[in-house]
Amino acid sequence: MRPVYIAGAGMTKFGRSEWSLIELASAASLAALHHANLGDHRVDGVVVANMGAARVNRQTALGSALVDQLALYPAAAESVENGPASGASAFKVGVQAIASGMADVVLVTGVERMRVVNGLEGTDFVASLSHPEAEYIYGVTLPALAGMFARLVMDRYGVERRHLAMVAIKNHENGTKNPYAHIQQTVTMEGILTAPEAVVNNPPIAEPLHLFDCCAVSDGAAAVVLVSGDVAQRLEHPSIRVAGIGQATDTHAVHEREDPTDLKAVRLASEGAFAMAGLRPENVNVAELHDAFTILEIAESEAAGFFPRGQGHEALERGETKLDGKLPINPSGGLKAKGHPVGATGVAQLVELTWQLRGEAGARQVEDAKVGYACNFGGFGNNVVATVLKREDG
Amino acid sequence: MAKADELEGLLRPPAMELPPYPPKVITLASGEQMVVRQIVRDEVSVLLEAIYPLLLVERDFYDIVSARLFGELLAYKRYRVKDEYVLVGVIDGVLAGMVNGRMVDGKTGMSYHTLTIRRGLRVGSHLFAAKMEYHIEYCKQQDVLIVAESPIGFRRWMIEYPLEKRFDVQHELGGVPSWVLRSETYYRAKPRLVTGRRPVAEDLLARAATIVLPEEEALVRQVAGEKEAES
Amino acid sequence: MSDHVYGAKCTSCGAVSYPAHAVCPECSGEVFDRVPIGGTGRVLTYTDVYALAIDYETRFLRLAIVELDDGTRATGQLLADEPKLGMRIETRIGVVREPGDRKILGLQFVPI
Numbered sequence: 001m002r003p004v005y006i007a008g009a010g011m012t013k014f015g016r017s018e019w020s021l022i023e024l025a026s027a028a029s030l031a032a033l034h035h036a037n038l039g040d041h042r043v044d045g046v047v048v049a050n051m052g053a054a055r056v057n058r059q060t061a062l063g064s065a066l067v068d069q070l071a072l073y074p075a076a077a078e079s080v081e082n083g084p085a086s087g088a089s090a091f092k093v094g095v096q097a098i099a100s101g102m103a104d105v106v107l108v109t110g111v112e113r114m115r116v117v118n119g120l121e122g123t124d125f126v127a128s129l130s131h132p133e134a135e136y137i138y139g140v141t142l143p144a145l146a147g148m149f150a151r152l153v154m155d156r157y158g159v160e161r162r163h164l165a166m167v168a169i170k171n172h173e174n175g176t177k178n179p180y181a182h183i184q185q186t187v188t189m190e191g192i193l194t195a196p197e198a199v200v201n202n203p204p205i206a207e208p209l210h211l212f213d214c215c216a217v218s219d220g221a222a223a224v225v226l227v228s229g230d231v232a233q234r235l236e237h238p239s240i241r242v243a244g245i246g247q248a249t250d251t252h253a254v255h256e257r258e259d260p261t262d263l264k265a266v267r268l269a270s271e272g273a274f275a276m277a278g279l280r281p282e283n284v285n286v287a288e289l290h291d292a293f294t295i296l297e298i299a300e301s302e303a304a305g306f307f308p309r310g311q312g313h314e315a316l317e318r319g320e321t322k323l324d325g326k327l328p329i330n331p332s333g334g335l336k337a338k339g340h341p342v343g344a345t346g347v348a349q350l351v352e353l354t355w356q357l358r359g360e361a362g363a364r365q366v367e368d369a370k371v372g373y374a375c376n377f378g379g380f381g382n383n384v385v386a387t388v389l390k391r392e393d394g
Numbered sequence: 395m396a397k398a399d400e401l402e403g404l405l406r407p408p409a410m411e412l413p414p415y416p417p418k419v420i421t422l423a424s425g426e427q428m429v430v431r432q433i434v435r436d437e438v439s440v441l442l443e444a445i446y447p448l449l450l451v452e453r454d455f456y457d458i459v460s461a462r463l464f465g466e467l468l469a470y471k472r473y474r475v476k477d478e479y480v481l482v483g484v485i486d487g488v489l490a491g492m493v494n495g496r497m498v499d500g501k502t503g504m505s506y507h508t509l510t511i512r513r514g515l516r517v518g519s520h521l522f523a524a525k526m527e528y529h530i531e532y533c534k535q536q537d538v539l540i541v542a543e544s545p546i547g548f549r550r551w552m553i554e555y556p557l558e559k560r561f562d563v564q565h566e567l568g569g570v571p572s573w574v575l576r577s578e579t580y581y582r583a584k585p586r587l588v589t590g591r592r593p594v595a596e597d598l599l600a601r602a603a604t605i606v607l608p609e610e611e612a613l614v615r616q617v618a619g620e621k622e623a624e625s
Numbered sequence: 626m627s628d629h630v631y632g633a634k635c636t637s638c639g640a641v642s643y644p645a646h647a648v649c650p651e652c653s654g655e656v657f658d659r660v661p662i663g664g665t666g667r668v669l670t671y672t673d674v675y676a677l678a679i680d681y682e683t684r685f686l687r688l689a690i691v692e693l694d695d696g697t698r699a700t701g702q703l704l705a706d707e708p709k710l711g712m713r714i715e716t717r718i719g720v721v722r723e724p725g726d727r728k729i730l731g732l733q734f735v736p737i
Contacts, residue, residue, distance in 0.1 A: 140678075151672060191422055191426075199586050207673045208672075209672075255698040
C-alpha cells in the first residue's frame with residue numbers, strides 16, 4: 001500500500017443555505033482544491049459522500065454531477081452512502097484508490113442539504129436507517145435509540161445530565177471560535193439545566209436526552225484533496241499523512257447488540273486505525289468525535305481508547321477535553337455546534353483535523369497538534385469508520 | 395372640533411378595563427436574562443421598524459406573520475382594534491420577540507401572533523406561554539382561541555398543551571377553524587410550559603424600558619438563513 | 626394480519642435470533658424455523674420520545690428494549706405508567722403505527 005496524504009481541505013459554513021446541493025459541494029471542493037494548490041497535477045477521481053439526496057433533494061448520481069460542475073471530466077467519480085458515516089467512508093474509498101496505485105489525486109467531498117424538508121420529514125428520513133421491522137414500525141427515531149442508550153449508560157456508569165450539559169457547553173463555546181459553525185451561541189449550565197426556566201429552554205426530546213443534547217440539522221459541504229506521496233513531495237506545504245483507517249460493523253437492531261452500552265464498532269474501528277498507524281490513543285493530540293448526541297461524545301471517548309470504560313464523564317468534568325485540556329475533543333464545536341449535514345460530517349471532521357495539524361485553526365488552534373483522530377458514527381453505532389492523521393515534518 | 399371627536403368616538407371600539415401584565419424575567423439557555431413586559435402605544439413605532447425588513451421573507455412564514463402583525467400593531471396604536479395587548483421580550487434592552495392578541499370579552503381571548511427575532515433560544519415558546527398566562531391568569535379568561543400560519547410550529551403547540559378543536563368558531567385570522575386553550579389545560583401544563591420570575595429587579599426593568607432594535611442585517615440573516623455559504 | 630411477531634430459530638444450532646437473518650449469527654446456518662417472539666421478561670432500557678416520527682400525534686411515545694426470559698431481546702412500545710429499569714413485563718400484539726389508514730401490528734410491553 002502506498003502512503004496517502006491530505007493536500008488541501010475546505011468547507012462551507014454549516015447552517016441554513018439557499019444554495020443547491022451541487023453549489024454547496026462545489027464551493028467546498030474549490031476551497032479544498034485552492035488550499036491544495038495542485039499546480040499541474042490533475043484530479044484522477046472524485047468521491048461524493050451523501051445520505052439523503054435521492055429522497056430529500058430528488059437528485060442522484062452526485063459523483064457525476066460534481067465532476068461536471070467542476071469540469072473535472074474525464075476523472076473517475078462515484079457517490080458513497082453509509083448513513084451518517086458516509087463522509088469517512090467516502091474518504092476511505094479515496095484513500096484506497098491512491099494506496100492501491102490506481103489514482104494519484106482524489107477529491108473527496110461530503111454534502112447534505114436537508115433543510116429543504118421540514119423537521120418531521122427530516123426525522124423520518126434519518127429514522128430510515130433503523131431496522132424496518134424490528135425498530136422503525138415502533139416509531140423509533142435516531143433520538144429514541146440515543147435516549148435508550150443514554151439511560152442505560154447513565155444508570156450503569158453514573159453519568160448525570162450535568163455531564164451531558166458540560167459537553168454541550170464546551171462544544172458551543174468551541175463553536176463560537178469556528179466561523180464555519182452553524183450555531184454561534186454559548187449556553188450555560190444555569191440556562192440549560194439548573195434554572196427553573198430550563199424546563200422550557202431545554203425540553204425533553206427522547207428522555208433522558210433534551211434539546212441541547214441533540215445536534216442541529218444543517219446544510220453544508222466539506223472537502224479534502226488526497227494525494228500520493230510523489231505528488232505530496234512536489235507541493236509546498238505541510239504533509240498530513242493518512243496514518244490509519246479502521247472500520248467495523250455491528251448488529252443492525254440495537255437490541256441485538258451483545259452489550260447495548262458497548263460501542264463495540266467504535267472500539268474495533270479505532271483499534272484498526274491505530275494498528276495501521278502504528279500509534280496508540282495516548283499519541284493523539286486532538287480528536288473530532290461524533291457527538292450527534294452529547295452522550296455519544298462521552299461514550300466514544302472511552303470506546304476509542306482515550307479513557308477507561310465508564311470514566312469518560314470524569315475526564316470531561318476535570319476539563320481534560322476542553323480546548324486547553326490534555327486531549328481537546330471537538331475543537332470545531334462538534335456536530336453539536338458546528339452542525340451535522342449528514343453526508344458532510346465525516347469529511348468536515350477531517351477538514352478540522354487537517355487545519356489543526358497544519359496550524360491553521362485560528363482561535364481554536366490546539367497547540368502543537370501532530371496526531372489527530374476522528375470517529376464517524378454510522379447507523380446507531382453499527383457502522384463506524386475511525387481515522388488517524390499525522391503531520392510529517394521535514 | 396366636537397364633531398370630529400364624536401366621529402372618532404364612533405370609529406374606536408369600546409375598551410374593557412384590563413389589568414396590566416406584570417413584567418417578569420426569564421433566564422434563557424444562553425444565561426441571558428429576558429424581560430417580558432407589556433408595551434404602551436408609543437412603542438409601536440419601534441416594533442414596526444423591527445418588523446418591516448421581514449415583510450418579504452418567505453421562509454418559515456415570516457412574511458405573512460409580519461404583514462398581519464404590522465397591521466395589528468398599527469390598529470392598536472390608532473385605536474382601531476378592541477382590547478388588543480402586545481407583550482415583548484427584551485434582552486439587555488434589545489428586542490428578542492413579540493406576541494399579541496385581544497380580548498373578545500371577559501370569558502374569551504383571541505390570540506394573534508408570535509414573532510421571534512432572536513432565534514435558537516426558545517423565545518417564541520416563552521412568549522407564547524406569557525400570552526396565555528396573561529389571558530388566563532391575569533385577565534381571568536376561560537378560553538383562548540388560537541390558530542397559526544406555520545403548520546410545523548403550530549403542531550408543536552397543538553400537541554404540547556394540548557389544544558382542543560373548536561372548529562365551529564372561525565378565527566379572526568382569515569376565518570380558519572379555531573383551536574382553543576382552556577384554562578384547565580393551561581393550569582395543568584403550567585409547570586412545564588410557563589416560567590419566569592417576579593418581580594423584576596429595578597435595574598433590569600430600567601434596562602428594558604427603552605426598546606432597542608437589533609441590527610437589520612443581522613436580523614434578516616438570522617431569520618432568513620444565510621444567503622451564501624462561505625468557504 | 627398476524628397475531629405474532631416472528632423471529633428465526635436456526636435448525637442447525639437452535640439459536641433464536643430476532644430480527645431474522647439470512648445466516649445464523651451463531652453457527653452460520655442458513656435454514657430456519659419461524660418462531661413467535663414474546664412471553665415474559667424485563668425492561669432493559671426505555672425512553673419517552675417527544676420529537677415524534679411522522680404518523681404519531683401523541684405528546685410522547687414510550688419505547689423500550691426488553692430482555693425476554695428465553696434470552697431474546699426485542700424493541701417495542703412500553704405501556705407502563707411508571708417505567709423502571711428491570712421491571713417485569715409481558716408482551717402482547719397491538720397497533721403500533723398508523724401510516725395513512727393502515728394499521729401496523731407489533732410488540733407492546735405491559736407490566737406484570
